Amino acid sequence: MRQQSVDRDGASPQHRPVVESVLASLVACHECDLLHRKVEIELGAVARCVRCSASLYTKKKNSIDRALAVGVAAVITFVIANCFPFITISVSGNSQSMSIVSAVFALSREGLWLLALLSFGFILLFPLLRMAGLLYILLPLRLHKRLPGMEAVFRYTVFLSPWSMMEIYLFGAIVAMVKLASMANIELGYSFWAFALLNVLTVVSLQMIDNHSLWEFISDAKKQEQQREREQEARAQPTHAPGYSHGVVS
Amino acid sequence: MLTAAQCGLVACPACGTITRLTVEQFQNPPKCQLCFARLHSRKPMSVQRSWAWLTAGVLAYLPANIFPIMITTVFGKSEPNTIIGGFFVLWEMKSYLIAIVVFLASVVVPVLKFLAVSYLLISIQRRFQHSRYDRTRLFRMTEFIGRWSMIDVFVVAILAALVQIGSIAQIDPGIGATAFGATVIFTMLSALALDPRLLWDDPSTATGVSADPTAVSGAVQVATADRSL
Secondary structure (H helix, E strand, O other): OHHHHHOHHHOOOOHHHHHHHHHHOEEEOOOOOEEEEOOOOOOOOEEEOOOOOOEEEEOOOOHHHHHHHHHHHHHHHHHHHOOOOOEEEEEOOEEEEEOOOHHHHHHHHOOOHHHHHHHHHHHHHHHHHHHHHHHHHHHHHHOOOOOOOHHHHHHHHHHHHHHOOHHHHHHHHHHHHHHHOOOOEEEEOHHHHHHHHHHHHHHHHHHHOOHHHHHHHHHHHHHHHHHHHHHHHHHHOOOOOOOHHHHHHO | OOEOHHHOEEEOOOOOOEEEOOHHHHHOOOEOOOOOOEOOOOOOOHHHHHHHHHHHHHHHHHHHHHOOOEEEEEOOEEEEEOHHHHHHHHHHOOOHHHHHHHHHHHHHHHHHHHHHHHHHHHHHHOOOOOOHHHHHHHHHHHHHHHHHHHHHHHHHHHHHHHOEEOOOEEEEEOHHHHHHHHHHHHHHHHHHHOOHHHHOOOOOOOOOOOOOHHHHHHHOEEOEEEOOO
């Protein structure tokens, strides 16, 4: 028994599916590596590591539908947030307004190109890529289809998440306004409210589904597709396919 | 209590899929079957990389405090503002809450982060056995709060974009902002390089034993369900 398991491909044909199903039933804590057996949990519950209490997986109602709905709303809000003035100030008759992207240009104006480029990523590009990446995963999952490179796209989406800093930018705007409050009239534009809503939607979308569950959905979809491919191959073999001639006639 | 590594298993760093590895494969791991990410049981060179990014972050923090992060020009008179100067201006304006937020984000958080990551790295190198749970929580806090220091850079950028009012007032970003941004990014990379699993690893029960998973599953912990989010 031990001898078989040491060699990955040495396992007997009967033994291998058993091993695979056992591996699929395990989850390792991403923070302390403790192995857990996955168990069914109630709706709304969180499964936690018994040793370091990191969250392992959650179970949510209609998670894909809801995450998709919030994701579409977030993209629309993102577009609105970039179409209008963000903040307008006026001092003794002179007024000046900015949009979200103006902050990036302001940094590049004084030659801080590197910082401007990174800020552009943190407040616009990375959040947008992250939202688009999530939709690229959720939409096909909802429609029971597969798009090329879903796994890689989701991997990069997760990788980008610490570098998406929209909520920090929002608080930065609030601090900046407090600094200017005593010397200028401040007017909040449509963009500001859209951007605030966008941040709320981002927080909500994270509550809808966790990464572990999403990876499980992706894994299931991949297995189903492989199963279909195998069936198609079997059907394409003329000798051992009973339904083949019927398929051609119809 | 069994870790994945003790059972000869590795969880994909990206998707979490469990893969069984031979002893040789632990040294040179293959790619994940599901998402094609390069597998690793522990982040490679975690402690060295984390120290390197942290050192870069500390070095960048010096120019961040010396050079102005923005230059304010009111009626033709220019005045450079440093990080700590910005806090004093807010304090004098009696915006105490915002002043404290700025002070926390630009001084307290970076310095605490230097100290926390150094402590965690030393605790891994010296193989501390105590308070592993608390150190994991410290790691989580460090990871979560570090990005918020970026608020200072965004405040400068927004002020520079807004205050362009002809000859009355103008705010321009200073080179200190780049240095401060670099500090935040370097310390974030330092926390990302640090593998929290190393806080729990016992040198006596290292990796390598490729056990039979069917036999292992009986000894494995069952996850605890928690209703409170």
